[in-house]
Amino acid sequence: MKISFYCLLVVVLLCILDVVYTQVYKKSNPRNKIQRVLALKNESFDYVFLGNSRVENIIVTPLINQETDKSALNLGIQQAKLNDVLVILKLLIHNNVKMQKLFVQIDSHYNDLGSSDIVKSQLLPYIHSNEIINSYLKENDSEFNQKYYIPFYRYAVNDYRVGFREVFASVLSQAKNTDFNDGYIPFGNRRNTAIPKLPASVISKNIVLDEIVEICKSNEIEIVLFCAPYCPGLHKDNYLSEIDYEIDNLYNFSSAITDSSYFADCGHLNHSGAMKFTEFLIDELKL
Amino acid sequence: MLFNTFTFFLFFITVFFLYWFLLKKRRVSQNILLLIASYVFYGWWDWRFLSLIVISTIVDFAIGKLIFNTTDKKRRKVLLVISLLVNLGFLGFFKYYNFFIENWILAWESFGISMNLSSLQIILPVGISFYTFQTLSYTIDIYRKKIEPTDSILSFATFVAFFPQLVAGPIERAQHLLPQFLRERKFSYKHALSGIHIFIWGLFKKVVIADTCATYVDVIFQDYGSMSTLTLMLGAVYFAFQIYGDFSGYSDMAIGLARMLGFDLMQNFKYPYFARDIAEFWRRWHISLTTWFRDYLYIPLGGSRTTLALQVRNVFIIFLVSGFWHGANWTFIAWGFLNAIYFLPLLLLKRNRVNKDNIEIVNVGQGIKTGFKILATFTITCFSWVFFRADNIQHALDYIMRMVSNKNFGIQFLSIERYNIELIAILGVFIAIEWFHRKHEHPFTGKFYLAKIILILFLTIVLGVFSNHEDFIYFQF
Numbered sequence: 001m002k003i004s005f006y007c008l009l010v011v012v013l014l015c016i017l018d019v020v021y022t023q024v025y026k027k028s029n030p031r032n033k034i035q036r037v038l039a040l041k042n043e044s045f046d047y048v049f050l051g052n053s054r055v056e057n058i059i060v061t062p063l064i065n066q067e068t069d070k071s072a073l074n075l076g077i078q079q080a081k082l083n084d085v086l087v088i089l090k091l092l093i094h095n096n097v098k099m100q101k102l103f104v105q106i107d108s109h110y111n112d113l114g115s116s117d118i119v120k121s122q123l124l125p126y127i128h129s130n131e132i133i134n135s136y137l138k139e140n141d142s143e144f145n146q147k148y149y150i151p152f153y154r155y156a157v158n159d160y161r162v163g164f165r166e167v168f169a170s171v172l173s174q175a176k177n178t179d180f181n182d183g184y185i186p187f188g189n190r191r192n193t194a195i196p197k198l199p200a201s202v203i204s205k206n207i208v209l210d211e212i213v214e215i216c217k218s219n220e221i222e223i224v225l226f227c228a229p230y231c232p233g234l235h236k237d238n239y240l241s242e243i244d245y246e247i248d249n250l251y252n253f254s255s256a257i258t259d260s261s262y263f264a265d266c267g268h269l270n271h272s273g274a275m276k277f278t279e280f281l282i283d284e285l286k287l
Numbered sequence: 288m289l290f291n292t293f294t295f296f297l298f299f300i301t302v303f304f305l306y307w308f309l310l311k312k313r314r315v316s317q318n319i320l321l322l323i324a325s326y327v328f329y330g331w332w333d334w335r336f337l338s339l340i341v342i343s344t345i346v347d348f349a350i351g352k353l354i355f356n357t358t359d360k361k362r363r364k365v366l367l368v369i370s371l372l373v374n375l376g377f378l379g380f381f382k383y384y385n386f387f388i389e390n391w392i393l394a395w396e397s398f399g400i401s402m403n404l405s406s407l408q409i410i411l412p413v414g415i416s417f418y419t420f421q422t423l424s425y426t427i428d429i430y431r432k433k434i435e436p437t438d439s440i441l442s443f444a445t446f447v448a449f450f451p452q453l454v455a456g457p458i459e460r461a462q463h464l465l466p467q468f469l470r471e472r473k474f475s476y477k478h479a480l481s482g483i484h485i486f487i488w489g490l491f492k493k494v495v496i497a498d499t500c501a502t503y504v505d506v507i508f509q510d511y512g513s514m515s516t517l518t519l520m521l522g523a524v525y526f527a528f529q530i531y532g533d534f535s536g537y538s539d540m541a542i543g544l545a546r547m548l549g550f551d552l553m554q555n556f557k558y559p560y561f562a563r564d565i566a567e568f569w570r571r572w573h574i575s576l577t578t579w580f581r582d583y584l585y586i587p588l589g590g591s592r593t594t595l596a597l598q599v600r601n602v603f604i605i606f607l608v609s610g611f612w613h614g615a616n617w618t619f620i621a622w623g624f625l626n627a628i629y630f631l632p633l634l635l636l637k638r639n640r641v642n643k644d645n646i647e648i649v650n651v652g653q654g655i656k657t658g659f660k661i662l663a664t665f666t667i668t669c670f671s672w673v674f675f676r677a678d679n680i681q682h683a684l685d686y687i688m689r690m691v692s693n694k695n696f697g698i699q700f701l702s703i704e705r706y707n708i709e710l711i712a713i714l715g716v717f718i719a720i721e722w723f724h725r726k727h728e729h730p731f732t733g734k735f736y737l738a739k740i741i742l743i744l745f746l747t748i749v750l751g752v753f754s755n756h757e758d759f760i761y762f763q764f
């Protein structure tokens with residue numbers, strides 16, 4: 001009897017916690033960019049930037065607002081890949097978020113048809129309630145069935161990102177250090193001089209990017225593909241020159257910043273570098 | 288396959304139902320199932336190393352029989368040596384080869400002679416130290432005429448590979464575990480329930496205590512150069528609870544799983560951090576290994592029934608070998624050496640067997656005295672754990688130097704976005720639970736046991752670390 005009671009107890013606890021966590025994420029103020037995206041409804045922006053940390057840490061959206069008087073939103077998320085960019089774009093369109101120009105960062109992750117664990121974790125609370133998220137996770141998460149059918153499993157195996165601490169902070173409406181209104185997050189004071197290794201060659205076709213372009217076309221959004229700056233040590237890298245040939249209309253800004261003091265590490269500008277690059281972007285693209 | 292994963296849950300549920308319902312009262316079939324399950328469990332990491340277990344099993348089964356059937360002392364000894372060579376040979380090669388080669392080269396280089404020996408890329412088979420010691424005890428006990436060999440290779444193979452305790456103990460003796468494979472097992476509801484209770488407690492210790500501590504310990508030991516005195520001290524304390532929660536949690540889960548299958552395994556931990564001196568600590572910590580060394584090394588060396596000088600020598604041998612058993616690194620040897628140093632005053636003052644009884648607090652004065660002793664023992668234990676956790680001796684010494692020299696007792700915000708002191712509350716609750724249940728195997732006893740189970744299950748689900756499953760530390764040994 002008691003063994004059955006324990007089994008039942010565990011199942012009941014898992015179900016209750018699953019419901020509680022999900023409701024907390026649905027009803028609390030955004031504490032990550034996915035929540036921010038889902039909270040955006042019927043809004044309009046002049047410029048939206050999508051990509052990974054090489055967008056999040058380098059596009060100073062407040063500066064764009066200030067200098068151009070245009071609204072800009074930085075939705076770069078750490079480790080995001082083109083599949084993640086695609087799902088965010090779909091969510092924005094689904095929520096009737098209008099944008100004049102969409103800036104999509106393209107660089108070494110062009111070769112990667114996978115998806116980011118961070119984005120996947122942050123999407124998990126909405127696995128049952130949002131069709132776009134559901135189909136994205138079905139395609140990109142090898143543990144989709146467990147996460148979909150076993151109560152609380154999705155929170156347990158992602159405890160670091162959507163577990164108790166995050167729920168607790170959400171309940172208390174603790175503000176994050178990040179200002180999600182514009183989405184720019186400076187890189188911080190770390191400094192790393194190591195030079196990353198880029199892929200040897202560029203893949204000939206990325207079907208995810210094709211889909212992104214197609215969606216923009218059908219929704220009359222002007223898409224701008226750009227490669228963010230790398231440190232001088234990578235300026236002559238074969239991959240970065242090859243990517244120019246492979247992708248039409250790519251703004252290759254990989255060599256736009258030549259002074260290494262503007263870099264926190266080879267792939268990320270520090271705050272001064274981000275300011276300088278955003279100024280450069282405003283001039284170069286006539287924002 | 289780790290006990291705290293969904294894969295293992297499915298694996299165990301399958302084995303459990305086949306074992307008790309399909310193969311009920313069919314002992315041989317149950318043993319076959321356990322053997323297959325154990326090999327699948329082990330092969331999940333790396334099936335190639337199953338061959339080592341199979342070879343050890345066949346060699347010790349055969350040698351056990353040959354020793355028993357021989358009266359010639361010399362022949363018996365030769366057979367025992369063959370068993371030792373095979374088992375310790377595997378262990379030596381896979382675990383210690385590179386260590387000896389590297390130190391051999393370093394030793395010659397210190398004389399200005401460069402050597403051209405190269406180390407090998409050797410993968411350490413999971414749990415090799417555990418099953419090697421378990422199977423060795425079988426042949427040694429037959430040699431000593433303490434047990435008779437079994438006629439059933441199936442039972443023996445299952446004894447060697449029994450999955451609940453295969454990769455991290457408790458290190459069982461043939462005398463205790465083997466007969467359990469030879470007799471019929473009946474499902475006992477009470478027994479299974481107590482297995483579930485101890486498993487739940489072990490799971491809590493692993494995923495809530497150990498793995499949460501690990502999150503802090505990893506960052507503190509990695510970036511120790513930028514840590515305050517307080518953080519470094521907490522790092523050592525957190526590691527003490529990490530390794531305790533990890534290893535005793537694994538042992539409890541192993542005991543619980545075995546009990547659900549109708550087996551009794553020995554208790555491996557008895558609230559070691561409540562020990563009042565280091566000798567008592569070692570009677571409470573990793574009991575199956577400590578008693579193994581006592582029976583197969585310390586006593587044959589003369590134990591405590593010899594001259595004081597030889598007793599001191601024996602203590603050092605035991606602790607150094609114990610340290611080396613944990614890993615091929617000088618840090619483990621230093622850890623063993625430190626423990627020998629701690630033990631020495633107790634031995635010289637003949638006070639190493641003073642604290643053998645349960646801890647009873649009868650009045651405030653005695654309570655304070657006991658509390659002080661426990662705290663002192665815990666402090667020196669934490670100090671030695673720094674060596675156990677450090678990457679190398681220099682790292683350990685630097686860590687300790689910074690701990691005593693930077694005199695910064697400030698609360699620090701770590702790169703894992705948590706304050707260094709955040710864990711103190713949860714550890715305080717854990718210590719209180721253990722203290723009030725120190726006479727029991729687990730806390731699920733007494734009037735409110737159901738409420739305690741619900742609470743612990745709730746905390747395990749909510750606070751447990753289930754992402755990036757941290758390996759059990761002792762798997763590497």
